[in-house]
Amino acid sequence: MLYSIENDQIVEFNQHQVEYLYSRYVPDNSLIVPDGKTIQGSSIPDYIKSVIFDDAQNSVDVEAHAKEIHLDIPHYFVSGSYNYHQDPPNDPRILYFPFWAVWSSQQNPKFSSTAKIHQFSCLNGRLRPHRNLLYLELSKRHWFTDMIFTFGNQDHRDDTLSNWQLTPEENTAFWHLPLRVTWIDTDATVGIDVGTDHPAFHEAYINIVTETNFDISKQMLSEKSFKPIITRQLFVLLASPGAVRFLRAIGIDTFDDFVDHSYDSIIDNRERFNAVLAEIDRLAAIDFAPIYNQIKPRLEKNSLYLSSQEFRDQFPLRFD
Numbered sequence: 001m002l003y004s005i006e007n008d009q010i011v012e013f014n015q016h017q018v019e020y021l022y023s024r025y026v027p028d029n030s031l032i033v034p035d036g037k038t039i040q041g042s043s044i045p046d047y048i049k050s051v052i053f054d055d056a057q058n059s060v061d062v063e064a065h066a067k068e069i070h071l072d073i074p075h076y077f078v079s080g081s082y083n084y085h086q087d088p089p090n091d092p093r094i095l096y097f098p099f100w101a102v103w104s105s106q107q108n109p110k111f112s113s114t115a116k117i118h119q120f121s122c123l124n125g126r127l128r129p130h131r132n133l134l135y136l137e138l139s140k141r142h143w144f145t146d147m148i149f150t151f152g153n154q155d156h157r158d159d160t161l162s163n164w165q166l167t168p169e170e171n172t173a174f175w176h177l178p179l180r181v182t183w184i185d186t187d188a189t190v191g192i193d194v195g196t197d198h199p200a201f202h203e204a205y206i207n208i209v210t211e212t213n214f215d216i217s218k219q220m221l222s223e224k225s226f227k228p229i230i231t232r233q234l235f236v237l238l239a240s241p242g243a244v245r246f247l248r249a250i251g252i253d254t255f256d257d258f259v260d261h262s263y264d265s266i267i268d269n270r271e272r273f274n275a276v277l278a279e280i281d282r283l284a285a286i287d288f289a290p291i292y293n294q295i296k297p298r299l300e301k302n303s304l305y306l307s308s309q310e311f312r313d314q315f316p317l318r319f320d
Contacts, residue, residue, distance in 0.1 A: 021103050
């Protein structure tokens, strides 16, 4: 039996939770505590034999979190930060596990024979500075209305993840743009956009991924980066530096012969953003119809590999 916390109450883990993935890894009678939350040892019932702090689904400073927590029973902190991929943490309680890579690998996406009719697609939910600025800049392109673009399908919370902001002029211009709302019923049931039924994944050659995190201090990929891979698209990542390097390291074909991912090594947020935008402009001028037919076997191989046990086996999650 596994347990989680809902509304500050310990409840039985159920298979409808996205986090049910952990049921394949964690010991029985474990309590899974999400998103950097703390818990007092005195509030843990006797039937709980270990505590798993799930810091792998969102950007959590896992090392700071670990310093706050000291319990008398076995406890671990699971981090999805890809800077741990080749540089393991010093604290043995911190375990590296790229949650969304493994989660995406175990989905069963639908593939479509629909012809590609758009060069780009880009889905955006919650407001973030890098997403807002991309919308502002893309809206100036003459081909903008020919791409699949959505914005604002989630509630508008204050962004606490970014260490950089738009200029006052950029903010003013952004808020004069319409926020287009698009939602998929099957996605809404889980509260986040985890599905791949959207035309953005089947009718466009290139997916512009606007990750949750953009700062170097929050190096983690969500399901957003894996959906175009599993649905056989090319992609450009508006993400933290090192994201594309991480994908290469775990065996993903990033199609460097067609997409210039040199932006991935740029640390400064504004400079990296500008480099991504320049690459989007370059790709916009290319006819990808013949290229797509040429690289389709590689796209299919990428998708099959991401869905394979071989892919998942490189991310063991073991508890002492």
